[in-house]
Amino acid sequence: MEVYDIRPILAPTISLVCAGMVFLVGRNKHWRRFWMLSAAVLKLVVVMSMLPGSLRGIVYVFDMIDFTPGIGIGFRADALGMFFAVVSSTLWLFTTIYAIGYMKGEGQRVRFFGFFALCVSTTVGLAFAENLLTFFIFYEMLTICTYPLVIHDETPEAFRAGRKYLTYTLIGGACILVGAVMVFDATGTLSLSQPGILSTDISYNTLALIFALLIGGFSVKAAVMPLHGWLPSAMVAPTPVTALLHAVAVVKAGAFGILRTIYNVFGVDVLEDVGFTIPLAAIAGFTIIAASLVAIFQDNFKRRLAFSTISQLSYIVLGAALLTPFAATAAIVHIANQAFPKITMFFVAGAIQRKTGKTTVHELAGIGYRMPWTMGAFSVAAMSFIGMPLFAGFITKWYLSLGALESADYWVLIVMVVSSMLNAAYFLPIIYLAFFKAPPGTEMHVDEAPPTLLVPILICAAYVIILGTTAQVPGMPFSLAEAAVHFVFGL
Amino acid sequence: MDSSYVTSLIPPLAVFLPLAGALAGVGLGRVSERVRTVALGVVCAVTAALTLWLIPGILDGKVYETYLLRITPTIWLHLRVDALGALFAATVSIIWLLALVYSAGYMADGHRLGRYYAFFMLCLSWTLGLAYAGNLLTFLIFYELFSILTYPLVVHEETPAAMAAGTKYIIYILVGGSLVLLGVVFTFFLAGDQTLTVGGLLTADMDRTALLVVFWCFLAGFGVKAAIMPLHGWVPDAHPAAPAPFSAVLSGVMVAAGSFGIMRIVFQVFGVDLLEELGVMPYVAVLAAITVVFAAILAVSQDNLKRRLAYSTISQMGYVALGIGLLGAGSSTGAIVHITNHAFMKGTLFLCAGLLIKRAGIHNVSEMAGAAKRMPVTMAAFALAALGMIGTPPLSGFISKWYLGLGILEVDEPLYLAVLLGGALLAAIYLLPIVYAAYFKKPPALATAADEEDGREAPMSMLVPTVIASALTIALGLGATLPGFPYSLAEMAVEAFFR
Numbered sequence: 001m002e003v004y005d006i007r008p009i010l011a012p013t014i015s016l017v018c019a020g021m022v023f024l025v026g027r028n029k030h031w032r033r034f035w036m037l038s039a040a041v042l043k044l045v046v047v048m049s050m051l052p053g054s055l056r057g058i059v060y061v062f063d064m065i066d067f068t069p070g071i072g073i074g075f076r077a078d079a080l081g082m083f084f085a086v087v088s089s090t091l092w093l094f095t096t097i098y099a100i101g102y103m104k105g106e107g108q109r110v111r112f113f114g115f116f117a118l119c120v121s122t123t124v125g126l127a128f129a130e131n132l133l134t135f136f137i138f139y140e141m142l143t144i145c146t147y148p149l150v151i152h153d154e155t156p157e158a159f160r161a162g163r164k165y166l167t168y169t170l171i172g173g174a175c176i177l178v179g180a181v182m183v184f185d186a187t188g189t190l191s192l193s194q195p196g197i198l199s200t201d202i203s204y205n206t207l208a209l210i211f212a213l214l215i216g217g218f219s220v221k222a223a224v225m226p227l228h229g230w231l232p233s234a235m236v237a238p239t240p241v242t243a244l245l246h247a248v249a250v251v252k253a254g255a256f257g258i259l260r261t262i263y264n265v266f267g268v269d270v271l272e273d274v275g276f277t278i279p280l281a282a283i284a285g286f287t288i289i290a291a292s293l294v295a296i297f298q299d300n301f302k303r304r305l306a307f308s309t310i311s312q313l314s315y316i317v318l319g320a321a322l323l324t325p326f327a328a329t330a331a332i333v334h335i336a337n338q339a340f341p342k343i344t345m346f347f348v349a350g351a352i353q354r355k356t357g358k359t360t361v362h363e364l365a366g367i368g369y370r371m372p373w374t375m376g377a378f379s380v381a382a383m384s385f386i387g388m389p390l391f392a393g394f395i396t397k398w399y400l401s402l403g404a405l406e407s408a409d410y411w412v413l414i415v416m417v418v419s420s421m422l423n424a425a426y427f428l429p430i431i432y433l434a435f436f437k438a439p440p441g442t443e444m445h446v447d448e449a450p451p452t453l454l455v456p457i458l459i460c461a462a463y464v465i466i467l468g469t470t471a472q473v474p475g476m477p478f479s480l481a482e483a484a485v486h487f488v489f490g491l
Numbered sequence: 492m493d494s495s496y497v498t499s500l501i502p503p504l505a506v507f508l509p510l511a512g513a514l515a516g517v518g519l520g521r522v523s524e525r526v527r528t529v530a531l532g533v534v535c536a537v538t539a540a541l542t543l544w545l546i547p548g549i550l551d552g553k554v555y556e557t558y559l560l561r562i563t564p565t566i567w568l569h570l571r572v573d574a575l576g577a578l579f580a581a582t583v584s585i586i587w588l589l590a591l592v593y594s595a596g597y598m599a600d601g602h603r604l605g606r607y608y609a610f611f612m613l614c615l616s617w618t619l620g621l622a623y624a625g626n627l628l629t630f631l632i633f634y635e636l637f638s639i640l641t642y643p644l645v646v647h648e649e650t651p652a653a654m655a656a657g658t659k660y661i662i663y664i665l666v667g668g669s670l671v672l673l674g675v676v677f678t679f680f681l682a683g684d685q686t687l688t689v690g691g692l693l694t695a696d697m698d699r700t701a702l703l704v705v706f707w708c709f710l711a712g713f714g715v716k717a718a719i720m721p722l723h724g725w726v727p728d729a730h731p732a733a734p735a736p737f738s739a740v741l742s743g744v745m746v747a748a749g750s751f752g753i754m755r756i757v758f759q760v761f762g763v764d765l766l767e768e769l770g771v772m773p774y775v776a777v778l779a780a781i782t783v784v785f786a787a788i789l790a791v792s793q794d795n796l797k798r799r800l801a802y803s804t805i806s807q808m809g810y811v812a813l814g815i816g817l818l819g820a821g822s823s824t825g826a827i828v829h830i831t832n833h834a835f836m837k838g839t840l841f842l843c844a845g846l847l848i849k850r851a852g853i854h855n856v857s858e859m860a861g862a863a864k865r866m867p868v869t870m871a872a873f874a875l876a877a878l879g880m881i882g883t884p885p886l887s888g889f890i891s892k893w894y895l896g897l898g899i900l901e902v903d904e905p906l907y908l909a910v911l912l913g914g915a916l917l918a919a920i921y922l923l924p925i926v927y928a929a930y931f932k933k934p935p936a937l938a939t940a941a942d943e944e945d946g947r948e949a950p951m952s953m954l955v956p957t958v959i960a961s962a963l964t965i966a967l968g969l970g971a972t973l974p975g976f977p978y979s980l981a982e983m984a985v986e987a988f989f990r
Binding site: 389417 | 560561562563564565566628631632635636639643646649654657661665666669670672673676677679680
């Protein structure tokens with residue numbers, strides 16, 4: 001059931017207004033904090049207020065302008081979009097608190113927090129985009145808004161990373177635009193409200209080109225190998241940025257775009273006929289393994305996390321590419337199941353860096369004695385990635401395995417097992433160093449990060465367990481994922 | 492006797508009480524070491540009482556169950572107590588109680604006690620969850636939790652040897668766990684259900700290749716834990732490295748948890764009929780037989796006492812796997828009984844080994860000469876358990892081997908009788924020289940008075956649990972057929988499985 005409602009546009013507008021106010025009155029520390037926090041809370045309230053309706057099957061829509069018939073700006077909060085919006089606005093709140101603590105004493109805070117809010121605004125806009133054009137506009141805005149955050153430190157390395165980031169993502173964006181135009185040319189619509197708008201009547205070659213352009217374009221942000229090069233470099237950004245943008249907003253925008261392309265542009269039936277997803281699944285499988293292998297050899301803590309992100313994101317791509325209901329469930333819930341543990345890990349890396357100045361893995365020996373809560377949270381997140389039951393990651397692993405069996409792609413099971421092992425191989429040594437390998441003379445007294453850093457870490461770690469144990473409790477996003485899958489597969 | 496299902500809160504209570512104990516243990520340790528010891532002792536004792544409390548009902552044909560949590564439509568937690576689970580849980584909780592009391596003495600003045608006790612209690616919780624698991628996923632969850640969260644206990648001493656053993660342990664366990672997960676997912680996919688049922692979830696009309704893959708995934712996965720050769724590599728390193736009270740638990744019930752998993756798979760996922768049709772069990776029996784003999788041969792050549800005991804565990808667990816592998820009612824009964832009997836015998840041996848290390852500094856078999864003069868009670872307990880392990884009547888080890896032997900004849904595979912006897916003979920070869928040296932060899936001249944002081948009998952807190960464990964070897968042997976003792980429960984379980 002569709003209901004005309006202002007909330008799908010209200011949600012991105014709130015952070016937009018917040019960004020404006022930060023730019024205007026952000027010189028004053030208190031006003032800046034006021035606007036940041038109240039906007040984060042308000043937005044979460046708005047998004048959450050749609051959740052009960054969404055769970056009952058209501059889709060909130062808001063159409064704005066039609067440039068010409070068929071091309072316009074429109075918002076539509078369907079189950080898939082709501083899932084992404086709930087995850088990103090929840091995490092925005094925690095990241096805001098963390099960022100306020102983390103950025104103390106940094107320069108250019110007005111610019112930082114202003115663009116920070118803009119990024120979140122565009123992410124939610126993207127989640128609620130009703131058609132490919134709206135999607136594309138927000139997608140490109142996200143690229144632009146992230147740039148000032150990536151180069152925040154204004155070191156030569158940061159500028160280099162920024163340039164690399166823009167080059168990759170703008171080329172990706174251009175591909176998407178061309179793809180979108182071709183979709184419009186073939187179908188006369190850009191709507192994302194149907195379970196697929198393309199049909200097999202269109203010539204095979206056109207379909208293949210559209211698929212390559214759209215998926216290729218989105219794969220840049222989703223960091224599917226070999227298009228992942230920008231992501232590890234972008235780790236020079238301050239930690240809250242890497243946490244929110246490179247674990248949640250930017251990379252997930254890419255993954256979300258892939259989900260939209262597969263489920264709403266092509267549709268499952270068409271893709272099953274033409275078989276384009278078979279090579280995509282293979283590439284995703286390769287990325288999962290290869291990125292993990294690279295991660296093992298990274299000594300820089302954040303770089304190790306970055307390669308782990310690349311590997312984990314491809315779970316979403318792989319799940320989508322398998323085209324079965326269980327795999328689709330895995331792909332969608334992994335948006336949350338990757339975001340919460342990964343953001344926990346980035347927060348931990350940042351807290352350690354702020355507290356002790358340590359940025360490499362080998363320096364972490366004995367850190368568990370000094371920061372037990374922080375490293376405890378890290379361990380929870382690591383368990384999730386390894387796929388321990390009762391942690392969020394297990395639910396993805398379970399559904400993805402079932403999905404692979406459904407489509408008889410047995411190699412995916414091997415990929416899953418190997419990936420779990422590799423995750424263990426690069427996360428367990430960190431826990432081992434932190435808790436069991438204290439060098440002689442390590443100070444045993446507890447010296448934790450300040451509460452503004454520690455509290456978001458602990459809440460996110462708690463979420464990892466909550467997502468893994470009570471996924472079906474009303475108000476948890478799992479049922480949204482189910483609803484989205486039912487819609488997509490016409491169940 | 493038809494089973495009737497009864498919803499009960501006792502199983503979840505038994506599972507979660509130690510969990511609460513683990514949390515409380517950390518806090519109470521700050522107050523005083525004594526308070527913590529007493530509190531955790533009470534928690535363990537109550538847990539053990541709860542697990543025993545369920546047994547009379549089970550013997551009446553009741554099956555207790557509780558639905559815990561539905562995480563997603565295809566993932567739910569469910570506890571169900573049948574005869575097999577009740578027996579394993581009771582064994583586990585009693586061993587744990589003994590080991591905990593022992594820990595109070597053994598670990599005193601040790602380091603990082605908070606961590607030790609917290610994980611010690613956590614593992615009890617997970618192991619009971621495993622025993623009471625009513626579906627495959629619950630089983631998997633507790634299996635993974637207790638496998639991985641055992642790591643801090645394995646490496647507790649933080650010596651280089653312990654750390655290396657820990658790394659080896661975690662690699663073996665993660666690989667094994669992944670295989671089990673594959674099996675669980677595959678089973679769920681094939682059967683559309685995962686509740687452990689008598690007669691099995693899988694049926695003969697399913698794809699034969701798929702069934703074989705599932706079977707070997709499970710067998711290899713649980714085989715790692717059950718130390719079936721060639722998957723036993725972690726055992727001889729991890730058991731000696733862990734602190735003695737935890738070695739007792741590790742050898743007594745943790746390895747058995749793997750065998751317990753294999754039983755669940757054989758009887759309740761596949762079912763006897765299907766396995767007979769698939770014809771895979773003879774291979775399991777051969778692997779088990781090789782494990783029994785080969786591990787025992789390796790045990791003979793070990794000089795380190797705890798290492799020798801670890802190999803003995805591998806060999807003894809081979810008996811259990813053999814009993815299941817023969818797929819006979821009698822041999823399966825013997826296998827189930829042997830899990831419990833072995834737990835207490837091996838528990839005793841490891842607790843004694845700990846006492847020898849702690850009080851006399853004896854790590855190796857070659858240093859045993861005259862130990863009985865210095866520590867008569869300890870060595871008496873050791874000798875009793877050793878005799879039980881060899882299979883001397885009327886001790887408990889004899890009972891399980893007797894049923895195993897009868898079972899072997901029942902399925903008409905007399906060749907395995909030779910394995911059974913060979914294993915027992917080898918057990919005599921690797922255990923009796925220790926007893927012999929302790930009692931009849933002259934002790935080396937003690938260098939100083941300090942040595943003399945060291946070599947005295949351990950304090951009561953450690954001695955009493957050791958003696959109780961050893962006494963259970965007699966009790967379980969003499970009272971073997973009493974209702975409520977392992978045999979009655981095993982028989983009940985097997986009757987259902989082979990109906």
